[in-house]
Amino acid sequence: MRNGCGGNARAPGGEAVGNVAVLGARGLAGREVVRALREDPAFGWVAEGGRPEVDLTRPDTVEAFLRQAEPAVVINCAAMTDVDACEGRVAEAFALNAEGAGRAAVIAVRHGAVFIQLSSDYVFDGRKGAPYVEEDETMPLSVYGRSKLEGERLVEAAGGRWIIARTAWLFGPGRQNYVDRMLSAARETGEVRGATDQRGSPTSARDLALALAALIKARAMGLYHVVNAGGGSRYDVARTAVEAAGIAARVLPARRVDFPRRATTPEDSTLSAEKLRRDTGHTVRPWREAVAEYAAAAAGTGT
């Protein structure tokens, strides 16, 4: 499982980071985190922990994994991410997104590792009317958002060194996401609709992974918003993706109410990643560029 650079590789002109253990390594973000860190010579052995062997609701499996991986950094990408399903499965959502994350952080502290927790834009109510910064007051509207916020609190309470990285509207290869769904619908029906009054920060899982690498290498600690630059609506995302994929389909504007769902979601949860840039010098590219690249690659046209 070693990445070929050994456990104490050194980045050119930089410091060795050591081994990294990734929890939830087979999800959308987890796969890209593993891939990005394995490609980066600053990191040692990047160990993948996924279900069923490493289950956050079974602390003994997390303990065994970390004992074997000997990580300097643990990155938790595991979560219950089906926002609507969380409404009906409250105990399960909290058991993983809150208690599971908190317990994993306590185990990481015992191993002397920095713990990185992925969190969500859904900790906000979306009524600010401007991009959210890290100091903004949280006010989740859904079970998912509440469970992620409680996860943040428990990770902080674990008493070790931590980074909480709030991200949003992820897309990338390997798991169905909003961009994939728009592209499939455009191809199959020749028409897609996207809400113009649902805004956020569409984020490439690959760009998230590169930004996490930058945070780790900068020895950053604390709360960060990690998203592609610029906000956009669901309609904007659909249109950008369909155009970049070269699909001759109509993209029609719609309203949030046209897509009824079980969970209440924030109307505008756009995040600002300015603190990330300030503290690490790392900038995350505009989301339009990332969506266009992903959609063009998915269509086989390349960019």
Ligand SMILES: NC(=O)c1ccc[n+]([C@@H]2O[C@H](COP(=O)([O-])OP(=O)(O)OC[C@H]3O[C@@H](n4cnc5c(N)ncnc54)[C@H](OP(=O)(O)O)[C@@H]3O)[C@@H](O)[C@H]2O)c1
């Ligand atoms: N996706 C988004 O748009 C979005 C937006 C904001 C924040 N986030 C946050 O970003 C992080 C990564 O999300 P993602 O999109 O990569 O999620 P994802 O694709 O749903 O992956 C989550 C992973 O967690 C694993 N998992 C589920 N239950 C587990 C358990 N009990 N123990 C261990 N692993 C378990 C899943 O395993 P299986 O493969 O077995 O199901 C899956 O591999 C999460 O913290 C999420 O809250 C995501």
